[in-house]
Each structure stands twice: as C-alpha cells, then as structure tokens.
Amino acid sequence: MGLALGHEKLRVYQRGLDYASWTHSTLAHIEQSAGVLDHWDRAAESIVENLANGNSRHAAADRNRYFDFAFGSALECAACLDICVCKKLITIDRQDEGKAALQQIVNMTIGLRKSRSSYVKEEREEYIAGQNDEIYFAHEGLDVYKIALKLIVWFDGFLDVTDLGASYATRLDKWTTSLVLNIAEGNGRFSEADPVRFLDIAHTSAMRVAACLDLLVARRQVKVHQIEDGKQILARIVPLLLGLRCYLDEQADQG
Numbered sequence: 001m002g003l004a005l006g007h008e009k010l011r012v013y014q015r016g017l018d019y020a021s022w023t024h025s026t027l028a029h030i031e032q033s034a035g036v037l038d039h040w041d042r043a044a045e046s047i048v049e050n051l052a053n054g055n056s057r058h059a060a061a062d063r064n065r066y067f068d069f070a071f072g073s074a075l076e077c078a079a080c081l082d083i084c085v086c087k088k089l090i091t092i093d094r095q096d097e098g099k100a101a102l103q104q105i106v107n108m109t110i111g112l113r114k115s116r117s118s119y120v121k122e123e124r125e126e127y128i129a130g131q132n133d134e135i136y137f138a139h140e141g142l143d144v145y146k147i148a149l150k151l152i153v154w155f156d157g158f159l160d161v162t163d164l165g166a167s168y169a170t171r172l173d174k175w176t177t178s179l180v181l182n183i184a185e186g187n188g189r190f191s192e193a194d195p196v197r198f199l200d201i202a203h204t205s206a207m208r209v210a211a212c213l214d215l216l217v218a219r220r221q222v223k224v225h226q227i228e229d230g231k232q233i234l235a236r237i238v239p240l241l242l243g244l245r246c247y248l249d250e251q252a253d254q255g
Contacts, residue, residue, distance in 0.1 A: 010055060012108035016048040016070075019101045023077070026098070030089050035173045037089075039181060040080035046073035047105060054112070067113045068194075072185045074106050078137050079145075079184035083177060086152040099136040106137070139187035144240035148180045148202075151209070151233045158230060162222050172212055178205040179237070196248050203241045210234050 008014075023044040027037060047070050054066030081098045084090045139145050155176050159169060179202050186198025213227040 010051065010112070012105055012112060013048065013051045013055070015101065015105050015108065016051055019077075019098075019105060020044040020048055022098065022101065026090065026094060030084075032087075032089060034084075034087055034089065034177075035170070036080050036083045036087070036177045039177060040077060040084070043073045043076040043080065046070070047077070051109070051112075064113050067109055068189065068191070071106060071109050071113070071188060072194075074102050074109065075137060075139065075184045075188040076181050078102050079139070079181050082140075082149055083152055083180055086149055087156055103136050137184070137188070139184045142183065142187060142244075144237055144244065145180070145183050145187075147233060147236050147240070148176075148183055151230065151237065152176055152180060154230050154233055158226065162226060164216065164221065168212065168216065168221075172209060175205045175208045175212070178202070179209070183241075196245060199241055199245050199248070203238065203245070206234055206237050206241065210238075 023040060027041055030037060050066045050070035050073065054063045054070065057063045057066065078099055081090070081095045081102075085092060085095050135141055155172060164172070182198045182202035182205065186195045186202065189195050189198065210231065213222075213230055216222045217224055217227060
C-alpha cells in the first residue's frame, strides 16, 4: 500500500506502529487483570496518534505539543513495563525488549521536536543514560521512582494475604499505578509547568493510597500491622515528591 500521508514516511511513526503491535501481542498472553494493562495499551496507541498529529501541524508550537505527548506516552509505556515486571506479568527479557524499542522512539521523537526545516527529519538525540548503565530513561534513576515501584510490589503481596473486596482492590491498584506513571511521565516533559502538574497528580495518588489504607484499618477490614510496611514506603515517597516540587518551583523562580 502506498504512503498517502506525510507522517507515514516517518521512521519513528513506523517504529511506533511496530511497538503498538508488539504491545498488543504481549497483552494477549497476559491472563491476569490489572489497571496497568489498560494504561499500557492506551499509551502505546497514544504514541502513534500523537506522532501523526504532530507531523501534520505547521506551527512549531503545535508540532512540539503533540510530539511532547508522544514522548510522554513512550515514558508511560516504559513505566508500565516496570510495573508489569513488579507484578510478575512479564519477564525481564520482555521488559528489555520493549524498552529498547521505546528508547529508539524517544530519541527519534526528540529529533523531530528539534527539527524546524523538514517534516521528516529525525536526527538521533541522546536523551537516556544507556543500556550499559541498566537505565534506559532518566526517570529510572530517581529515588522516588524506585521507591514507588517498591510500593507496587508491597501492594501485590498485601492483596495476596487480605480480602479487601473488588472496590478497594481496584482503587488501590489504580492509585499505586498512577503514582508510578505520573512520576515517569512528568520527569520527561519539556514544559516547565508539566513536570509540576504530573508530580502533583503523583502526590495526590500517594495520599489517596495512604488514606485508603487508614480507612481499611478504621473499618476493621485489615489490622494495623498489615499496612505498616506500605505506610513506611509512602512515608519515604511523599517527602521526595515534595522535595522535587520545591526544586522545580525554585528553578522556575530563577528562570
């Protein structure tokens, strides 16, 4: 089939399609249910949609806005892979395979964002630390991100030994997942306002988890000792989020 639209000529767009297909195939082999799976599927599609949208715009600000969305969706996909490993939904080898593909998409998207002379210019840009350092993307080096992944692991173990009911289990799954994804996506945003907005969403998610755990104790559905480890992890996450927020505010004031 011939290429009818300009974005179809982009290598990064074709890589995005390949990644979306890879994601669909991977999800088809996961039998369990988890909120992260829907996030992952939608983020993979978002990469493709926003690359197409961005390339069709003439104004630089419009183009970059959509490319930023595609970039953020790629980081969200990478965080979804980390969460899926924590939940033992995929293997580490599968995680590495997906991140290697996303790494190429991210670098090529940054090349598009910096290009002003051509709709199909895709220079490679070095955004990430590199596979040899066991870090594909910058957010993976953040302490708050690493600790948030520990909360995912704790939560899955907590579910195994408690009977929360579908409502509480679904909400806690949603909020712990949101915490991780928003740290990842916010750290990669170019606009000064975006990282703060995503950190605020992550902070809200963390506090919702904390309050929900307290409610479970108050309603005598779990014992205090059953949530202690989770609360201790949250007690490490929240100050780090606030510290990052203060740092970004200071940077904005100095700018």
